[in-house]
Amino acid sequence: MRALLVVNPAATTTSARTRDVLAHALASDLKLEVAATEYRGHARDLARQAAEGGEIELVVALGGDGTVNEVVNGLLHNGPDPEGLPKLAVVPGGSTNVFARALGLPNDAVEATGALLDALRERSSRTVGLGLVSGTPGTEDEGVPARWFTFCAGLGFDAGVVGRVEQQREHGKRSTHALYIRQVMRQFLAEPNRRTGTITLERPGEDPVTDLVLTLVCNTSPWTYLGNRPIYASPRASFDTALDVLGLSRLSTAAVARYATQLLRSTPERGPEGKHATSLHDLTDFTLHSQAPLPFQVDGDHLGLRMSATFTGVRRALRVIV
Incomplete structure (x- = not known):
């Protein structure tokens, strides 16, 4: 099988030596080609070339969720075709x-590479649904390019947190859970629309x-992880269905404390709930639409301010090796 390994040299938790070992194992x-991202x-560009070239059968993304999102958008540049496009694998x-x-x-990364090799030998794969926002x-916002996402998108509060984290990373801070928690608090204190x-x-x-003050659009569950703890914003979200939405209409101090506690205690059966919470399944x-420009994010990538966004849940969008 001809494969392309797309490596993000700036990946947070993988050293250059580990990347070399993984590439050698794959x-x-x-029949592996290796390409390191430079910008x-x-x-996305590398995956698009692989999809349009017709020779690559598998694209492996070695990096974080941002790298995976770019690879997915490159593979699906001309639309979904689970049987005709190269398969995706993730390390x-x-x-x-x-x-x-x-x-x-x-x-x-090392354990995931072993699992990937086992799946390839067993010809194990699944087709997953994805989200598309335009x-x-x-x-x-009519002319904004469409963007695929693999696990979540958000308009409002959570996207503001993502933007703050990206600013800190541009100043040399490491992406840690402590950094995210600090930026959540700062976004809460600065949020102008937390009551209406x-x-x-x-x-x-x-x-x-x-x-709504906050809208989380989930393509799967968990929504995210706090260390090893999974966080379920929309417990019924799945790669086998369309999109789920969690909306909150108030972010007062009491409401934030209540919903933060519910998120920390969330399970695959139960997520946030209450009179200010709206949960919608399989949309x-x-x-x-927003009455004012708000921060917008896709798969943890801050995309600036938006006043509107149209979402489509696409079942059976891409074949993934698992």
Whole structure:
């Protein structure tokens, strides 16, 4: 099998020596080409070339969730085709690795490589659903390029946290869970709309959900991890269904304390709930509108400010080796 290994040299938890060992192990079972990313978006470009070239059968992403997202967007540049496109494999190398862990892969890069090689020998794979977000027709965001996401997107509070973390990383800070917690607190103190939200969720044939402060769009569960603890914002979200949404209409001090506690205690059977929480399951098409520009993120990548975004849940989008 001809394969392309896309390596992010800046991956948080994988050293250069480990990457070399992993590449050597993969090359023992694959006709392997190795490409290191050199700029933001490079992994997307490499995966697109692999998909359009017609010779590569497998693309392996070695890096964090951002690298995986770029590879997925490159593979799906011309749309989903699970049987015709190269398959995807993931070796976790980031700080959280939500997508890889949601697939059931070990969080250690060496162990995950062993699991990948076993899956290749056993011809084990699955088709996963993904989310697609695009600009909303008739709005100022209409021309925004569409973007695939593997596990989550968000408009509002959580995206503001992501933006703050990225700013800290640009100043040399390491991406740690402690860093995220500090930025959550700073975003909460600076949040101007925590008592009256500006976001409305619209979906065909249903009444709109209004006055949301926070909207998390989940493609799988867990939503994220705090160390080794899985956090379930939308417990019923799955790679086998469309998209789930958790919306919160208030972020007062009491509400934040309540929902943070619920998230920390969340399980595959139970997530956040209450009179200010809205949970929606298996949505294929919906749009988020805001009365003011808000931070927007996709798979933990801050994409600036948006006033609207249109979401599509695409079942059976891509074949993954697991």
